[in-house]
Amino acid sequence: xxxxxxxxxxxxxxxxxVLLIVGAIMSLGAAIGLLRFPDLMSRMHAATKPQVLGLFxxxxxxxxxxxxxxVWPVLAVAWIFQLLTVPVSAHMVGRAGYRTxxxxxELLSVDELEAVVLRAAGQRAEEKAEGEPGMPRMxxxxxxxxx
Amino acid sequence: MKDIVLIVTAVVLSLAAAGxxxxxxxxxxxxxxxxxxxxxxxxxxxxxxxxxxxxxxxxNLVLLVALSLIGFIGxxxxxxxxxxxxxxxxxx
Amino acid sequence: xxxKRTSFRTELPLLVWLVVVWGALWRDFSPGNLVxxxxxxxxxxxxxxxxxxxxxGRFNVxxxxxxxxxxLGKVVAASFQVLYLAVFRGPSVTNAxxxxxxxxxxxxxxxxxxxxxxxxxxxxxxxVDRSTSTLYIHGINVRSDADIAKLRKEVQDTEASLIxxxxxxxxxxxxxxxxWPATRGARA
Numbered sequence: 001x002x003x004x005x006x007x008x009x010x011x012x013x014x015x016x017x018v019l020l021i022v023g024a025i026m027s028l029g030a031a032i033g034l035l036r037f038p039d040l041m042s043r044m045h046a047a048t049k050p051q052v053l054g055l056f057x058x059x060x061x062x063x064x065x066x067x068x069x070x071v072w073p074v075l076a077v078a079w080i081f082q083l084l085t086v087p088v089s090a091h092m093v094g095r096a097g098y099r100t101x102x103x104x105x106e107l108l109s110v111d112e113l114e115a116v117v118l119r120a121a122g123q124r125a126e127e128k129a130e131g132e133p134g135m136p137r138m139x140x141x142x143x144x145x146x147x
Numbered sequence: 148m149k150d151i152v153l154i155v156t157a158v159v160l161s162l163a164a165a166g167x168x169x170x171x172x173x174x175x176x177x178x179x180x181x182x183x184x185x186x187x188x189x190x191x192x193x194x195x196x197x198x199x200x201x202x203x204x205x206x207n208l209v210l211l212v213a214l215s216l217i218g219f220i221g222x223x224x225x226x227x228x229x230x231x232x233x234x235x236x237x238x239x
Numbered sequence: 240x241x242x243k244r245t246s247f248r249t250e251l252p253l254l255v256w257l258v259v260v261w262g263a264l265w266r267d268f269s270p271g272n273l274v275x276x277x278x279x280x281x282x283x284x285x286x287x288x289x290x291x292x293x294x295x296g297r298f299n300v301x302x303x304x305x306x307x308x309x310x311l312g313k314v315v316a317a318s319f320q321v322l323y324l325a326v327f328r329g330p331s332v333t334n335a336x337x338x339x340x341x342x343x344x345x346x347x348x349x350x351x352x353x354x355x356x357x358x359x360x361x362x363x364x365x366x367v368d369r370s371t372s373t374l375y376i377h378g379i380n381v382r383s384d385a386d387i388a389k390l391r392k393e394v395q396d397t398e399a400s401l402i403x404x405x406x407x408x409x410x411x412x413x414x415x416x417x418x419w420p421a422t423r424g425a426r427a
Contacts, residue, residue: 031166
């Protein structure tokens with residue numbers, strides 16, 4: 001940042017400051033979510049989403065400060081790497097968590113995967129146990145209309 | 148201006164790191180710890196990036212990308228390892 | 240070697256991406272460096288052969304740009320929603336695991352939908368059933384049947400937008416046949 005900036009420099013510095021602070025707050029939000037959410041699955045939401053936005057804001061701040069065009073593709077590559085990896089690792093952790101029963105069933109209003117998993121495990125669970133609202137299992141590509 | 152931004156972000160990130168470390172310490176399960184370690188890594192990345200923005204250099208950029216890749220490989224590896232021990236029911 | 244040659248056209252997005260990464264890593268986008276990067280990308284794509292991603296061969300830029308803008312907006316909304324839930328709802332948050340059948344059978348489309356879904360507010364992919372291309376979505380703050388319906392519609396609308404950007408003709412026709420809101424009356 002430029003010391004004693006004026007004009008455009010001051011404006012860019014102000015925007016940078018806001019971006020950096022909001023980016024840091026996103027990290028804090030992830031930590032608050034980790035501490036306050038009751039089960040692994042909700043903590044996963046807290047761990048993935050603010051991380052992506054936080055990195056985006058901070059990288060944008062870097063781009064504003066460097067003021068050279070070639071920085072932007074570099075930053076874009078860094079962010080796209082994050083964009084591609086974060087959902088995959090969240091999915092892997094979530095899948096492992098579901099399969100090892102890290103889930104707290106009392107926190108779920110509906111669980112439509114349970115029946116499928118039980119069937120796959122060879123345990124004939126009664127599938128309408130949780131009284132799920134009629135979820136037609138589509139095998140022919142037809143879907144219920146959006147409205 | 149520079150000092151204010153540095154102080155505010157340092158405090159916020161320290162609090163966030165403390166939260167993540169607390170979650171790593173108490174668990175309760177391995178996957179919670181992995182998740183919290185991932186967040187801690189992201190917080191370190193944010194600190195590196197803020198340093199780059201404030202001091203106008205790009206020296207840490209490759210480190211930042213490497214950090215997110217390491218986090219990715221780490222969580223995927225542990226998740227697979229945990230999923231393989233599906234037989235043992237872990238009630239936590 | 241008996242493996243099928245991939246056409247240059249299918250490989251092009253991969254090559255472009257590799258060249259961009261090369262330029263980014265060297266932080267040098269001068270033409271000379273990019274040409275050298277393109278040569279390396281060609282060699283890498285030939286030597287470290289991966290199964291080709293089956294692209295449909297069409298990509299609608301006019302639909303992609305608004306999609307990206309809306310997507311970025313949703314990424315922002317997602318973070319603030321998590322922040323809000325973490326601070327004000329905390330331990331009493333209610334979740335659901337919902338099965339959402341997708342229209343498309345292509346791996347690329349299911350993957351892309353899963354990625355986008357994981358990044359927009361309130362949803363994460365827990366499990367994928369490839370044989371029926373059903374996504375099992377974990378939704379945060381889902382309390383009623385109306386919330387579930389909203390989540391399901393959100394996922395299917397996302398898939399529809401992605402198909403409109405880069406789906407195959409057949410998938411496009413399937414959407415139009417079922418009268419997706421944006422094109423109602425256009426051809427149905």
